[in-house]
Amino acid sequence: MKISLDWLKDFVNVKGSVGKLSDVMTLAGLNIEQVTSIGSDTVFEIEVTTNRPDWLSHLGVAREVHAVTGNTFRPPPFKITPRGKTERVFQISTPDRELCPYYSATLLEGVRWSETPGFMKKRLEACGIRSINFIVDVANYVLLECGQPLHAFDADLLHGTTISARRAKPNEKIVAIDGANYDLTKGDLVIADEKGPVAIGGVMGGKDSEVTEKTRNLLLESAFFAPTVVRHTARRLGLGSESSYRFERRVDPKGVDLARERAVALISRHGRIGSISRAFRSGRLPIDEPKITLKRSEVRRILGVQVPQSKIKSILSRLGLRVSETTNVIRASVPSFRSADLKRPIDLIEEIARVYGYNRIPETLPSPTLAEPTVDxxxxxxxxxxxxxxxxxxxxxxxxxxxxxxxxxxxxxxxxxxxxxxxxxxxxxxxxxxxxxxxxxxxxxxxxxxxxxxxxxxxxxxxxxxxxxxxxxxxxxxxxxxxxxxxxxxxxxxxxxxxxxxxxxxxxxxxxxxxxxxxxxxxxxxxxxxxxxxxxxxxxxxxxxxxxxxxxxxxxxxxxxxxxxxxxxxxxxxxQATELKVKDLPKYPPSPRDLTLILDESIPAQHIFERIKSLGGELVSGIDVLNRFKGSQIQQGKKNLSFRIYYQSRQRTLQNEEVNQLHFSIIDSLNRSFGAELPKGKNDS
Amino acid sequence: MDMTDLARLQEEFKSQLAEVSGPQALENLRVAYLGRKGKLAHLFSEMGTLSREERPKFGELLNQLKRFIERAVSEKEGSVGGVDSDFSYEDPTLPGVPPRLGRLHPITQTIREIGDIFTRLGFEIVDGREIETEFYNFTALNIPLDHPSRDAFDTFYTEQGHLLRSQTSTVQIRVMEKRKPPVRIIAPGKVYRPDEVDASHSFMFHQIEGLMVDDRTTFSDLKGVIHLFLRKLFGNHIEMRFKPHFFPFTEPSVDVDISWGRGWLEILGAGQVHPAVFEAVGYDPKKVQGFAFGLGVERIAMLKYGIKDIRLFFENDLRFLEQF
Known part of the structure; x- marks a missing residue:
């Protein structure tokens, strides 16, 4: 999300250099990934984690700057003024409350405008939003300022005077502002007039009721859509937008009406409005302002450091919480714009730690108890x-x-x-x-x-x-x-x-x-x-x-x-064998004897070795293969195999006589059983 | 032919050997005695003419003589040089013979290096499955279904409705489910995310998860342990800073940066284990506390060794692997 410093200054004082501000905010959790100068303005690219949808607006970021730096915060002067009469009156219906808990709209008749004011264009462009026309620009401006997505319909292109925010019917279709045709399913939320869908709720408006230069009568929508339905539809259709991004992360229910009024005020200040209706609305805003009780001792238990009492109170207050405290306990009431994130005591501990400063918390080494070592x-x-x-x-x-x-x-x-x-x-x-x-x-x-x-x-x-x-x-x-x-x-x-x-x-x-x-x-x-x-x-x-x-x-x-x-x-x-047992080293030397045999090709060497081992018993301590070959010098269907037999006893030195007798009896046996023959003049025995 | 012939032959050999002065003469002598048509071969072939009783004794003596001659020739080679004089160390500028050297993959080496630091700190290395259920990859880690926080953990699914773990944090849950605190583990392994593959992204990579849980380990301890680890891994000069961040399974959560060049570089994510995670494994968050962290092995190896493309790890080009 891009934040304009110039815009931010509408709501909070900023002192010191841009670099300093950016470091301070980053180390308090508002990660500023990039700082760019655009003309006289500075634009921060901030990383917004999913737990902080309130940072998806200049107002929210200003509030955070206030919380971290203590600089004065000036919320914009929003007020909802009672309105007069318009020619038409709309009825709103919200039958599927789990998808759309609250929907409101104001009708503006006889609207005239020319160019979007320069400051607005500049700020939008600094934040990466292209100027389209005055009305769309105002809606986008309010989105970036307050975090509440709005939608404006050309009221003359709507059929009838009933607007419903309802589940899509089977086989319903809509041509969206991007010109593409979308098939809707009953998992989607649509905004429909008496003829059919005119917008995909929270995701994208319809082409047929789009605001153009010719539009003179507008219906300005501001609603609270359930995050899951917007997420579901935006993903299913591959239609991520600035709006869906905010609805998915939950907009501040307390900001829904204010944002609509802010837009009306901007249109009337920079354009002209004939008449403004009252707000047509249906449903209830799911305002949730939980109270959390935090034991003071918990802060120390988790962080390992005692944050001073007065600090805790000022940190939480600046974050917009209403705090009351006793010696052991802190009671905090969470504002609606943080209610999705701050629910349990640990959430407050994190707020205290990060604003106090992670880098002020000392480094210690734990003193763990020993545990049974195990290996996989x-x-x-x-x-x-x-x-x-x-x-x-x-x-x-x-x-x-x-x-x-x-x-x-x-x-x-x-x-x-x-x-x-x-x-x-x-x-x-x-x-x-x-x-x-x-x-x-x-x-x-x-x-x-x-x-x-x-x-x-x-x-x-x-x-x-x-x-x-x-x-x-x-x-x-x-x-x-x-x-x-x-x-x-x-x-x-x-x-x-x-x-x-x-x-x-x-x-x-x-x-x-x-x-x-x-x-x-x-x-x-x-x-x-x-x-x-x-x-x-x-x-x-x-x-x-x-x-x-x-x-x-x-x-x-x-x-x-x-x-x-x-x-x-x-x-x-x-x-595997789990335990290795070492054999004693042999005390007596081996007597090696080399042997070359001519064998039928089909006889596996292993059979010969097994026979030697069974004949020699424990007196044969090993056999090494020295060579094996076939070829022109050897008779067809035969092969030569040369190997060395190690004769060795673990009890005594073997006498030559004994070794020779064993060796020859092995040769005789191999000859009888396998037809093994000695090559002429080759063997050393 | 009898035993005295053999004794005479030995004496004859000795005197001839004494006269040998060059490698070729030595080779000629060897062939004369040990060659296929040499004197000893001849004697072996004559053995058939002996009686059965004489044969073993004569055979043994003949073998002794053969071994004597072999040894004497090879000893003499030491002083006169072998026949193939290429093998003498006459040109010290020739390179050594390259051994066939096995090596560990740089990812294994990095995992070992990190694992060693933590095992010395009393952590235990554990293994974990790669194909998991939603419970272990998301639900138990306080990542609700259909919540934007899942977007950060885009995931591969199998036909059976399981998933390829997108983080090694799954092992935290598996281990805590089975054990009572204290728990101090390191879990290295493969993780999978359907990221677009480029120089810094791969759909398969390695992570190391760490978890230390007992009745006293604090956020201060997390700072101390992580800083100690980073100093051991990158050197004592390394500076560290803690930036608040958001992970669903830790709170307070932190992105840890290290000083790198003139700036800072994110190196790992960490935090105190979220009470919801303790609840998911049946621990009482009022009595149990501790920290968890996760780091990307490829990222660390890339920093340490100056590797610019993550794909090199899985292409396995020997010209790359042989440098480690």
Missing amino acids: PILVAEKKARELCVGLGFQEVITYSMVEESIVLKRGIAHGVRVINPKNRELNLMRPDLLHGLAQTTRQNFFAGQNDFWLFEIGNRYLPNGQKLPKEERLLALVVAGVGRSNFVEGKRRNTLYDLKGAIQHLLLRFGLDQQVTHAPFEDFIYKKGEAISLYKGTHPLGSYGTLSDKVRKQYDLDKPVYYGEMSLERITQY
């Missing part, structure tokens, strides 16, 4: 997972929770949580997994020329849960993307699915889950066939990983290899 297991797991991922070389990313349904649902996800008013029409689905955001991030980084990056994200997926609140499940997703990297020491280092698997195994190990999780092959749209693994703890799925399928890579335009994995942090938290 999900947050602990999140933190641990983040540290592990960072340690494993993954870069954290954060992507949007809303994704494009059209793409995601193609992946065979049946349903999700939809947003009905998305900002971007495509982003209307709460993500059912983290793939979408990560795939897009991957593509963008490919486009930016990145060729090797590992990413992770921790965030929710959202699963519908009937009419109940959707399930929000915390996931950890990992991406290994790009061909790989090279450096001058090692040469090329390729990215493979084994890199992702290694990271996932390490994560599971650190959550104490490595022994209990099975990696089972499965099929899914997002993964390449044969390169998709599902993670299970018993029968409970924990997540999956694999090579992204060509279909998904095509969806997201990914032209390099991408490996993706996703795990439920929630389930990991549920199943």
Whole structure:
């Protein structure tokens, strides 16, 4: 809202510099966002919070300046004078009191005018309102001065002499001043003559009864419309106006009649009026002037500081409250223009604090009692997972929770949580997994020329849960993307699915889950066939990983290899081993033995390792894979697998003899069960 | 072939090794013994001719010899240099090999930094849901239905009639419903508002909610705690001012500004918890009091790091993320 300093000075004395005034007001809560000079005038752009509709007028702001600075306040000399006779007499009807509690209008006959006076034009323009014609300008002037929206009808264009402020009938329509045709519903309030709607109450007037240069007889409306109906209609029709803005925030019921009279006075002073009717009216103004009792001790309890007694009284009085007090209690009667905001003792405490000055209240540090420390297991797991991922070389990313349904649902996800008013029409689905955001991030980084990056994200997926609140499940997703990297020491280092698997195994190990999780092959749209693994703890799925399928890579335009994995942090938290027990360090050295086997391609390495472990029992302390290859030097349908077995006992040093015997018996057994053969001249045993 | 052959072979190797002076000679020697057609390979292949009883013993000795030769060659490499002399540290101006470094997103880093300050002050970090009911996002926070104060909290709705929380204040309600005072919490998380996206607005962003409720915490304490926090976050030189503001769920309410350049910058909103909020969670506002605050994580990160566009946080361009 724009406030003209020149106008403000009609009602309150202003001393000192503009900058000083603006600081003082801002620190008391009337936030002055911008100060502009326009000719000899200064315009303040003020921020009006929804609790202070009284600031939507120069009068209200003047009152606030008075309250904060103590400078003299001069309300305008409004008076309602009894009036004479007009040719016509209007009847007002307000059948729907909950929508329109009070409606009044004055008929002005034989009105003549020329130009809008210069001062009025100047002030309106300073406040950002374009001059239209004298009558409309007066209505706008009063709106900016008193905060009460008025509307003027050309009385000769109204049908009949009954004006009703009523609920719209089904299928009623109106052409508004903006020229557009609006369909009304029974939730809307209309002002109607005997033929039909002539205005949308509090929102916009009708084209057919608009005041023009030819208008000689006016009906000047001033009403109290229910904030909710104006808000509802203005939003529904997308018709926000200076009027609706004020009605929505509740106008001062005590100002309704005064504003109408102020307009009549201005028209008669700067134009000419033949005759003025009495005020035609219907309904009752919902004037509310609550009384609040505030215990003095409460001020100190909440603020932590004792504001002097005399200060409290002067602050509240200057704000327009009538105050009486005893030693312990302050009784304040709230003026109607603040009744929506000041209702309970805490509201008075805030007024006292802000006018006294927030910055005069000392800073203290609380002396809290100790409380039982509690931790949320999900947050602990999140933190641990983040540290592990960072340690494993993954870069954290954060992507949007809303994704494009059209793409995601193609992946065979049946349903999700939809947003009905998305900002971007495509982003209307709460993500059912983290793939979408990560795939897009991957593509963008490919486009930016990145060729090797590992990413992770921790965030929710959202699963519908009937009419109940959707399930929000915390996931950890990992991406290994790009061909790989090279450096001058090692040469090329390729990215493979084994890199992702290694990271996932390490994560599971650190959550104490490595022994209990099975990696089972499965099929899914997002993964390449044969390169998709599902993670299970018993029968409970924990997540999956694999090579992204060509279909998904095509969806997201990914032209390099991408490996993706996703795990439920929630389930990991549920199943994790809570206590870590340290194993004693081995006292006796391991005896490593390297072994290369020629195997049928179809035999999984895991079967070989499991056999070795079962044969070796506790004497096999570990197996490292050294190499695996297929190719021209190896027989068709076979593969080579080289690994190192560590033989070790926790009780004694193993003798070579014992190790060798075990090693050879393992080789014999692998040969018998799997047809594993030793390459000629390759093995060191 | 017997054990003494192996001993002789070891001696022979030792004397040859002693004569090696350059990397190529060392490599030749290694190949002669350890290569695919080297002396040891030959011996391994001959093992088949031994009896079952002799085999393990001989195998073990042969393995010992192999390990001895491997170790001796690698030790010698230290003095003569490896074959591939590129790997010697001969050019100290070559760059180090870049490690694969994982990093946290700057938003996570900022949340952690703020969370750490408050946990040291005795606050506890809690988690909260993102999809909520009107009760938690509005009603319990003293924001009436169909009231203009809702305009400041424009909101996304789901098909089921739920909403995406437009503020982390929802967590205040969730926590107070479950616990008795004292309550001291910090709740970081994502919030959603259908704002027009530009350099300073995003429809998804992060907030941190703080709440301290007991039987004594005052507005003075709010000032003390917030100022302490801002000094820890931005440095001791930071100045703060409290501007009265309006939030439905706090009273008195305040916009906190910090000194920034030559002016002031709004950094967070705060206030004493409104009695209506206490009533909504079943606390007695006559006995319970305290403060709440909320701050935008992106805004703070943007200030701290000089980031000019909020969209950078969610585009996840590695050239941006790698700077943190």
